[in-house]
Amino acid sequence: MTYQLYAHPFSSYCWKAMIAFHEKNLHYELEMVENPGVMAALKRHWPLGKFPVLVDDGAPVIEATTIIEYLDLRHYERAPLIPANAIDALDVRFMDRLFDNHVMTPMQAIVNEALPGITPDPARAARGAEALDTIYAWLDVRLAGREWACSHGFSMADCAAAPALFYADWARPIPDTFPELRAYRARLNARPSVARCIEGARPYRHYFPLGAPERD
Structure with missing residues (x-):
């Protein structure tokens, strides 16, 4: 195969x-x-x-x-990413959509306003930043006492969270006032499956229009 x-x-x-x-x-x-x-x-x-x-x-x-x-x-037997229990699976799917729709999307809105060749819309970038600030606060509460996004353990939700939070923190840094979220992002980055993606992307950091920070 x-x-x-x-x-x-x-x-x-x-x-x-x-x-x-x-x-x-x-x-x-x-x-x-x-x-x-x-x-x-x-x-x-x-x-x-x-x-x-x-x-x-x-x-x-x-x-x-x-x-x-x-x-x-x-390949369910290999590191299941969606729980067999329907209620737990629903939570994983909810968090998957949350990271895509409410972290990745506003992050992309900020990034899009910095792309070459466009006339920036500061109001759109500001709305993206405000949306990230709101979801950062919600996630900091949600993640208290958790290692991963859901009780299942590392799941599809974390697969979505890792890139969303990686780039969101570049576009709108997660404040020190959200320690649970910052610690979760650090755990994601350290996980071998995610670290492999970080390293694979490293040669392309010059593509980030806001300027990739000297970290991560």
């Missing part, structure tokens, strides 16, 4: 899928979207050209959350 993953090492949503692969110790062939011809091949599977896209025996699996769900169905 050979999985093909159309992805980029600096992409936050690609990290999310890659972390699941690393947690399960599953091999995949990285189809690097920057390489010649790869984007055209990707668009044959998914015309929107968004990534990551997993291809398994010619069949595409699209969107990072769906990829993780797919890997868990195929």
